[in-house]
Amino acid sequence: MLSKNKIKYxxxxxxxxxxxxxxLFVAEGDKIVQTILQQKPGLIHSIYALQNWQFxxxxxxxxxxxxxxxxxxxxxxxxxxxxxxxxxVAHIKSAEVQENPSQQWVLALDGIQDPGNLGTIIRLADWFxxxxxxxxxxxxxxxxxxxxxxxxxxxxxxxICYCDLxxxxxxxKNVKIYAALLDGQxxxxxxxxxxxxxxxxxxxxxxxxxxxxxxxxTPISIKGKGKAExxxxxxxxxxxxxxxxx
Amino acid sequence: MLSKNKIKYxxxxxxxxxxxxxxLFVAEGDKIVQTILQQKPGLIHSIYALQNWQFxxxxxxxxxxxxxxxxxxxxxxxxxxxxxxxxxVAHIKSAEVQENPSQQWVLALDGIQDPGNLGTIIRLADWFxxxxxxxxxxxxxxxxxxxxxxxxxxxxxxxICYCDLxxxxxxxKNVKIYAALLDGQxxxxxxxxxxxxxxxxxxxxxxxxxxxxxxxxTPISIKGKGKAExxxxxxxxxxxxxxxxx
Numbered sequence: 181m182l183s184k185n186k187i188k189y190x191x192x193x194x195x196x197x198x199x200x201x202x203x204l205f206v207a208e209g210d211k212i213v214q215t216i217l218q219q220k221p222g223l224i225h226s227i228y229a230l231q232n233w234q235f236x237x238x239x240x241x242x243x244x245x246x247x248x249x250x251x252x253x254x255x256x257x258x259x260x261x262x263x264x265x266x267x268x269v270a271h272i273k274s275a276e277v278q279e280n281p282s283q284q285w286v287l288a289l290d291g292i293q294d295p296g297n298l299g300t301i302i303r304l305a306d307w308f309x310x311x312x313x314x315x316x317x318x319x320x321x322x323x324x325x326x327x328x329x330x331x332x333x334x335x336x337x338x339x340i341c342y343c344d345l346x347x348x349x350x351x352x353k354n355v356k357i358y359a360a361l362l363d364g365q366x367x368x369x370x371x372x373x374x375x376x377x378x379x380x381x382x383x384x385x386x387x388x389x390x391x392x393x394x395x396x397x398t399p400i401s402i403k404g405k406g407k408a409e410x411x412x413x414x415x416x417x418x419x420x421x422x423x424x425x426x
Numbered sequence: 427m428l429s430k431n432k433i434k435y436x437x438x439x440x441x442x443x444x445x446x447x448x449x450l451f452v453a454e455g456d457k458i459v460q461t462i463l464q465q466k467p468g469l470i471h472s473i474y475a476l477q478n479w480q481f482x483x484x485x486x487x488x489x490x491x492x493x494x495x496x497x498x499x500x501x502x503x504x505x506x507x508x509x510x511x512x513x514x515v516a517h518i519k520s521a522e523v524q525e526n527p528s529q530q531w532v533l534a535l536d537g538i539q540d541p542g543n544l545g546t547i548i549r550l551a552d553w554f555x556x557x558x559x560x561x562x563x564x565x566x567x568x569x570x571x572x573x574x575x576x577x578x579x580x581x582x583x584x585x586i587c588y589c590d591l592x593x594x595x596x597x598x599k600n601v602k603i604y605a606a607l608l609d610g611q612x613x614x615x616x617x618x619x620x621x622x623x624x625x626x627x628x629x630x631x632x633x634x635x636x637x638x639x640x641x642x643x644t645p646i647s648i649k650g651k652g653k654a655e656x657x658x659x660x661x662x663x664x665x666x667x668x669x670x671x672x
Contacts, residue, residue, distance in 0.1 A: 405555030
């Protein structure tokens with residue numbers, strides 16, 4: 181049986197402040213824990229699972245220790261409405277800028293607030309082979325349980341850094357900086373001859389900060405024909421990546 | 427003050443069975459009710475709003491009657507965790523197939539389950555000027571409160587029909603039928619010379635029903651490079667529409 185202190189300690193990781201202090205986060209669910217075990221086993225700090233899950237995953241687990249919990253205990257540990265057999269506590273990797281946008285695509289996010297959107301964007305970056313996401317301070321924490329959930333495990337494949345996006349872009353003014361705006365070039369008709377640069381996606385409601393727009397040299401748009409006024413940030417990211425990243 | 431019966435009656439519309447019986451549904455929130463008032467005022471059956479909302483929207487409302495409710499009452503009527511000033515009860519339009527895929531694009535959905543995905547897909551159809559969505563029986567009800575919420579009002583612009591998708595496609599075998607599959611032609615590199623046809627999107631987990639795949643003459647795919655195993659159905663729809671619908 182789990183002690184009250186242990187339960188409190190895991191619940192506390194649902195809060196950013198505690199995650200920052202302990203450099204740990206919680207990842208939940210069968211698929212996500214399996215992905216970490218397969219792709220980044222070194223991240224795992226501890227696993228809490230139902231007995232059945234441990235048995236079903238014995239080959240993947242090898243000698244990794246599992247703390248067996250009851251359904252009730254899992255419910256208390258979980259940030260989800262319907263917990264799913266297993267959760268793990270994992271180490272936060274210290275994320276420093278790794279890729280150079282003069283050689284690679286880098287995705288830059290300015291103030292994405294919705295955890296589901298950020299998770300979906302991380303999954304999209306992984307899908308299109310983008311290795312680095314730079315988040316402006318003010319973007320939701322990528323270790324938020326809902327973000328981790330929506331990545332479907334892709335957070336293990338993408339380096340995610342938080343920094344002052346304005347400074348970052350200013351120090352890379354020599355590359356193409358694509359900004360998703362309302363009045364840019366139609367992304368569906370662009371002829372690209374490069375496979376590098378920075379793609380900037382703005383906040384769901386307010387778009388990209390003006391001082392960052394001022395640094396962008398290649399405004400792009402997704403042209404619509406109907407009466408819908410906007411697209412959600414994750415949808416816009418998917419469409420833009422599918423046209424730019426070949 | 428609202429009677430208990432009135433509250434029960436509106437709450438009952440959060441259930442599909444009642445919506446089908448009464449041919450009414452609930453649409454919530456400032457933006458969505460405003461969109462209905464602007465674009466399809468004839469759909470409105472009754473409006474329940476905070477006093478402030480009525481005052482702020484008096485020009486849009488003209489002579490439309492509003493039933494003033496308190497915050498507490500709105501909370502009880504609403505299907506949302508955080509209700510937003512106003513909800514309306516609206517008439518379900520009887521949806522019959524209107525567009526012909528030999529002249530227009532038609533979007534066909536096979537068993538989309540997630541209300542947020544269906545709502546986002548309706549918003550995407552509106553964005554790209556698609557006027558008709560055909561849903562296979564088994565697709566989540568488009569008048570589900572979460573679907574209506576996620577459309578951001580776009581449900582007023584798109585005709586949505588539920589029918590046997592296999593029969594529908596079989597009766598349109600003369601047009602291009604694009605199916606989103608894992609091993610189709612790369613949609614980002616297709617050269618299209620038509621602007622009509624049926625685009626089929628499958629269920630989030632299981633894809634498209636085999637008997638429907640068998641009828642599709644143009645398999646398409648979104649090619650990825652990373653380790654992500656799939657894209658969410660709404661994201662896939664956005665990417666595919668952005669490449670096919672010009």
